[in-house]
Each structure stands twice: as C-alpha cells, then as structure tokens.
Amino acid sequence: MKRSVKSSRRGQTIVAYVLAALVMMYVSYSVPRWLPGDFVTAMYASSHVTLNAEQEADLRAYYTQHQGFGAYLLDFFTLNWGYSYAFLTPISELISEALPWTLLLLGTAHLLSMFFGFLAGVEAAWRRGGVVEKTGVGSMTVLEGVPEIGSAVILLLIFALHLGWLPAAGGETAYVKQSAGQYALDVTRHLALPLVTLFLAYFPGNFLLTRGSMVMVLKEQFIETARAKGLPSLRIRYAHAARNALLPMVTRFGLRIAFMVTGALVVETIYAYPGLGTLLFNAIAMRDLPLIQGIVLFSSLMVLFVNLALEFIYGWIDPRVKHAS
Amino acid sequence: MHLNVRRALTNDPWFVTGAALALLLGFLVVAGPWLAMHDPHDMSFRPLSSPSSEHWLGINDGGMDIFSELLHGIRNTVVFGLLTGMTALVVGVLIGLVCAWFGGVTDHVLMRLSDILLAIPAVMILILVAAFFRPSPLVLSLILAGLSWPTTAKAIRAQALVVKQSVHVRAARQMGASGAYIIGRHLMPELFPLYLIGFAAKARMAMFMEASLSFLGLFDPSRKSLGMMISYALKYYYLDIWWNWLIPPILCLTLLIMAVTFLAVSLEKLFDPRLKEAL
Numbered sequence: 071m072k073r074s075v076k077s078s079r080r081g082q083t084i085v086a087y088v089l090a091a092l093v094m095m096y097v098s099y100s101v102p103r104w105l106p107g108d109f110v111t112a113m114y115a116s117s118h119v120t121l122n123a124e125q126e127a128d129l130r131a132y133y134t135q136h137q138g139f140g141a142y143l144l145d146f147f148t149l150n151w152g153y154s155y156a157f158l159t160p161i162s163e164l165i166s167e168a169l170p171w172t173l174l175l176l177g178t179a180h181l182l183s184m185f186f187g188f189l190a191g192v193e194a195a196w197r198r199g200g201v202v203e204k205t206g207v208g209s210m211t212v213l214e215g216v217p218e219i220g221s222a223v224i225l226l227l228i229f230a231l232h233l234g235w236l237p238a239a240g241g242e243t244a245y246v247k248q249s250a251g252q253y254a255l256d257v258t259r260h261l262a263l264p265l266v267t268l269f270l271a272y273f274p275g276n277f278l279l280t281r282g283s284m285v286m287v288l289k290e291q292f293i294e295t296a297r298a299k300g301l302p303s304l305r306i307r308y309a310h311a312a313r314n315a316l317l318p319m320v321t322r323f324g325l326r327i328a329f330m331v332t333g334a335l336v337v338e339t340i341y342a343y344p345g346l347g348t349l350l351f352n353a354i355a356m357r358d359l360p361l362i363q364g365i366v367l368f369s370s371l372m373v374l375f376v377n378l379a380l381e382f383i384y385g386w387i388d389p390r391v392k393h394a395s
Numbered sequence: 396m397h398l399n400v401r402r403a404l405t406n407d408p409w410f411v412t413g414a415a416l417a418l419l420l421g422f423l424v425v426a427g428p429w430l431a432m433h434d435p436h437d438m439s440f441r442p443l444s445s446p447s448s449e450h451w452l453g454i455n456d457g458g459m460d461i462f463s464e465l466l467h468g469i470r471n472t473v474v475f476g477l478l479t480g481m482t483a484l485v486v487g488v489l490i491g492l493v494c495a496w497f498g499g500v501t502d503h504v505l506m507r508l509s510d511i512l513l514a515i516p517a518v519m520i521l522i523l524v525a526a527f528f529r530p531s532p533l534v535l536s537l538i539l540a541g542l543s544w545p546t547t548a549k550a551i552r553a554q555a556l557v558v559k560q561s562v563h564v565r566a567a568r569q570m571g572a573s574g575a576y577i578i579g580r581h582l583m584p585e586l587f588p589l590y591l592i593g594f595a596a597k598a599r600m601a602m603f604m605e606a607s608l609s610f611l612g613l614f615d616p617s618r619k620s621l622g623m624m625i626s627y628a629l630k631y632y633y634l635d636i637w638w639n640w641l642i643p644p645i646l647c648l649t650l651l652i653m654a655v656t657f658l659a660v661s662l663e664k665l666f667d668p669r670l671k672e673a674l
Contacts, residue, residue, distance in 0.1 A: 082507070082510065083510070085507075086507065086510035086511050086513075086514055087514050089511045090511045090512075090514035090515045093511060093515060094515060094519070094520075097520060097523065098523065101523055101524070101527050102527065104528075105527060105528070211409065211656070211657070211660055212653065214656055214660075215649070215652050215653030215654075215655075215656035215657065216649050216652070216653070217603055217606060217607075217648060217649060217652045218607075219606060219607065219610055219622065219625055219645065219648060220645045220646075220648060220649040223625065223629065223632075223641065223645055224645070226632070227632065227637060227641075231632060231633065324513065324514070325513070325546060327516060328516060328517050328518055328543075328600065328604075329600065329603060331516050331518055331519070332518045332603065332604055332607045332608075333607070335518075335607065335611065336607045336610055336611070339610070339611065340629065350522070350611075351611055351612075354522075354526055354611055354612055354613060355612055357526075359526065359527065362522070362523065362526045362527075363523065366519045366522055366523045369516075369519060370515070370516050370519040373516045373519075374514055374515075374516075377514060
C-alpha cells in the first residue's frame with residue numbers, strides 16, 4: 071500500500087516535469103508565430119541594430135516558415151537551433167561555448183553554499199539560544215534581503231575598482247600564453263567575484279532552512295533516545311539529526327530556483343562573465359530573437375532537469391521514502 | 396487571539412524594522428511625484444553634472460535629474476510588486492479554496508496543473524514574452540502572477556482541508572450552514588494569516604524580478620525603474636559619479652527588498668504553525 075502511494079507520487083512528479091518541458095518547448099515554438107504581420111520591420115526599424123537586406127529576408131523567412139511542432143522538436147533534438155543574427159554563428163555553437171562557464175560558476179556556487187550553509191545551520195541549531203547563533207540568524211536574515219544586483223555592484227566597486235585586487239570582467243585573460251597552472255589561477259581570479267556574490271545570495275537561504283528544520287528534528291524522540299544511550303554529540307548531530315534536516319533544503323530548492331536563475335543572470339551580466347546569462351543579455355541588447363529563444367529554451371530545460379534530479383536525490387536521502395520503495 | 400498577535404508583531408524586531416522601512420518607502424512612493432522637483436524625462440540639463448541644491452543627486456548622462464528618476468523608479472518597482480503579489484494571491488486563494496471544497500476531479504486537475512507551473516522557471520517565460528512582444532509592465536505583471544499562484548494555492552488548499560474537518564465547521568454544517576456561508580464565514584477569515592505570508596513572498600519575488608528584468612533591458616526604456624538606472628550608471632562605474640548615481644538606486648532597491656523580506660520572515664515565523672517552534 072505504502073509502496074504504491076510513494077511510487078505514484080514519484081510518477082506524478084516525473085509526468086509534471088515532462089509536461090512542463092513540453093509546455094516550454096511549445097511556448098518557444100509558438101511565441102514567434104503569434105507575432106503580428108511584419109514584425110521584423112517593426113522591431114528592427116525602431117532599434118539601433120541594422121540588418122542588411124539578405125539578413126532581413128532570412129529572418130523573415132525563419133519566422134514565417136510553416137513548420138509543424140513535430141519538425142520543430144526534431145530540429146531541437148538534433149541541435150539544429152538556428153542562426154544568430156548578431157554573432158553570425160550557429161546558436162548551438164554559442165550556447166556550447168557559454169555553457170561550461172555557467173556550469174562552473176553556478177555549480178561551484180551551489181555546492182559551496184549548500185555545504186557550508188548546511189554545516190553552519192546544523193551547528194547553529196545545536197547551539198540554539200547562544201550569542202553566536204543569534205547574531206548568525208540575524209545577519210543571515212539581513213543578507214537574505216540584499217538582492218544580487220546590490221551586492222554584485224558593491225563588490226565590483228570595492229574589489230575590482232577601488233582596491234584593484236581582482237579583474238572586473240570576463241572569465242579569463244584573453245590573448246595571453248599561459249601554462250596550465252597560470253591558466254587555472256587566472257580562471258579562479260576571474261571566478262572569485264561572481265562566485266562570492268552568488269555564494270552570499272545562496273548561503274543565507276540554505277543556512278536558515280537547515281537551522282529551522284534542525285531545530286525541529288532535535289526535538290524528536292529519537293534524538294532523546296540517542297542522548298539517553300550516551301552517544302557522542304557529534305554522532306547524534308550528524309548521523310541522527312542532520313540527515314533529516316537536509317530534506318527541506320532539497321525540497322525548497324525547486325521553489326527558490328526562480329530567484330536563483332534571475333540572480334545568476336544579473337550577476338553574470340554585471341561581471342561580464344562569459345556564460346549563458348551574459349550571452350542572453352547581449353542577445354536582448356541586440357534584439358537577436360532566435361538566440362534569445364534558444365537560450366531561454368535551453369536553460370529552462372536545464373532547470374527542469376536539475377529539479378528532477380533533486381527529486382531523485384530527495385528519495386535517496388529520505389529514509390522514509392527509501393524504506394517504502 | 397488578535398491582541399496576542401498584535402503584541403507578538405510589535406515585539407518582533409524584524410517586523411518593526413520591516414514595517415518602518417516599508418512606511419518610509421511607502422511615503423516615497425505616494426509622495427514621489429510631488430517630491431520630485433523635475434520631470435524625470437526632461438533631458439534639458441547639463442549631462443553628468445554633480446549634485447547641487449537644484450539637483451540633489453546630480454544629472455545623468457542623458458541630461459535627466461537623477462533624484463526625480465529615482466523617485467519614479469521606486470514607484471514603478473513597488474507598484475509592479477504589489478500588483479503581481481495581489482493578483483497571484485487572489486488567484487491562488489480562489490484555486491486553493493475551490494480544490495479544497497470540491498475535491499475530486501477538479502482538485503486533481505488543478506493540482507497537477509500547479510505542479511507543472513511550479514516546475515516551469517517563470518523568469519524564462521517573462522524574458523521570452525518581453526523580448527518578442529515588448530508588452531506593457533501590466534501585462535508582464537499579470538503573466539508573472541499567472542505563473543506564480545501555485546505555491547499559495549497549495550498552502551491554502553492544505554490548510555483549508557484542515558479547517559474543513561475541524562469541529563466548529565462540522566458543527567456549523569450540522570446546523571445547516573450552506574457551502575457559501577462556511578467558505579465566507581469560516582474558511583476565508585481563518586486562512587487570513589496565509590494570505591499575508593503568500594502576499595509578502597510573492598511581492599518580494601515580483602519586485603526582485605522587476606528590478607532584474609529592467610536591469611537586463613526588457614522593459615520599455617522610457618519607463619523609469621531602479622534596475623534600468625543601475626544598468627545605465629554601471630556603464631560609467633569608473634567615473635567619479637558612482638556615489639551619486641549608482642549607489643542611490645542600489646540602496647533603495649536593497650532597502651525595499653529588505654523591508655519585504657523582514658516582513659515576510661516575521662509573518663511566516665508568527666503564523667506558520669510548523670515554524671513557530673523553530674524560529
């Protein structure tokens with residue numbers, strides 16, 4: 071009985087994600103087709119971007135072709151995503167160039183903020199009521215209220231402009247011959263500011279969530295039992311309690327993702343980090359519609375994939391789900 | 396009960412700080428057009444001049460008064476946030492109540508729909524629509540609300556199911572109360588705390604989104620907003636004008652998001668029964 075409930079819940083989630091992916095693809099397919107009449111002229115006449123006659127004809131042909139949704143999907147899965155008018159490059163190529171940078175930045179930021187947020191949250195809950203815990207919760211709540219735009223610009227002004235310790239833009243120093251070690255250092259130096267900004271944005275949420283759920287878990291009876299057995303406190307904290315306190319961080323991740331994606335876009339743009347966010351910003355500035363479409367669809371599917379993966383990790387962490395299946 | 400809530404709120408430093416900040420910013424929003432000494436679209440001043448008694452924060456690169464721009468920008472961000480929060484709340488409450496009350500197929504269909512919407516990253520849809528159609532902020536706000544009601548609907552539905560089974564509601568039904576009476580008299584008022592939590596969370600998200608999207612250049616450039624001011628000022632960050640042009644919108648935006656965050660945290664702490672113990 072219990073098994074069927076759990077597995078049907080899992081099934082529902084997967085179906086919801088697949089449907090969400092289809093919705094995203096369908097929206098991406100149909101948005102250009104809802105545009106009124108001669109939108110190419112209307113849109114580019116009022117902007118500083120100029121197209122030559124051939125480009126204009128191409129773009130118009132691209133958006134007025136009578137392609138079915140099936141053909142569109144086929145194109146999408148064969149990486150045939152169209153052609154960027156601003157960069158004069160296939161979109162799949164632009165995205166695959168930008169993707170590693172975004173993965174490096176966001177992956178590191180999430181891993182670090184989850185790991186340290188979790189540790190700090192567990193320790194804070196254990197020391198509940200102390201001065202350290204109170205200041206921790208207070209300062210993290212304040213930090214939770216600072217948008218990435220603000221922290222990114224302030225860090226940029228202090229560390230790149232005023233002190234000059236770190237580069238203000240880019241992901242690597244261009245046109246320089248470097249050994250592998252120098253290159254790694256160079257990439258790290260460029261990564262530092264955007265990474266710190268995102269860490270400051272993600273850490274407070276992870277900390278506060280973990281602390282909140284850990285405080286609840288520590289009140290449970292099995293913790294009392296563990297204490298009564300005389301187990302060392304480190305073992306109670308991590309082997310017994312923390313595992314249960316990990317769950318909300320995973321379940322709430324999906325809800326916080328709207329904030330995170332938006333914030334990451336802004337941070338990449340401010341530091342001109344060569345990832346998908348900056349590519350999207352440039353595409354918007356140059357009104358490169360096929361490129362905007364490509365990045366939006368690709369990154370939405372990436373978000374869906376990460377969320378789905380977390381759903382499985384959740385099942386793996388939660389002992390109740392594990393026993394049930 | 397209500398007296399206790401009021402005392403608990405006024406005793407909570409987060410609520411007091413958040414409310415004070417919100418009042419201050421609310422004053423700027425309401426009185427903005429009268430406080431601004433110039434039309435924010437007037438481009439007749441000497442570009443990049445320093446602050447003076449005439450122009451408190453100086454002039455930007457386009458010859459516009461920065462202080463007036465700032466006041467209009469705050470106003471636009473706040474209005475966008477409140478409108479989105481309100482719309483998402485109304486839709487979420489209605490759908491949550493409908494699901495809890497009718498159950499069955501209606502409930503099932505709407506909940507699956509909300510699962511799908513929860514999975515879709517709303518910001519991506521907004522970017523796509525904004526880039527292709529250049530719609531008015533009102534339309535974007537409604538789209539954002541249309542994508543973000545599910546969390547509220549789920550919370551309302553869950554709590555409404557609890558209230559529906561509670562003794563006093565069963566008693567009311569026993570005495571012959573109609574469905575409309577129970578929804579209007581019991582369910583809706585008793586779920587009131589959830590409205591506040593949902594509204595604060597949604598308004599916070601919407602203000603953050605508005606600032607970010609206008610920073611990315613997805614709104615009409617003639618519409619003043621904090622994000623757009625930051626993005627323009629950032630182009631001149633190496634000049635000595637960052638403190639009067641770049642910092643003010645950043646400060647305002649940060650205080651705004653902080654105010655809403657503090658209020659949201661405080662309300663959630665007070666009204667969410669599960670969190671009551673934890674915080």
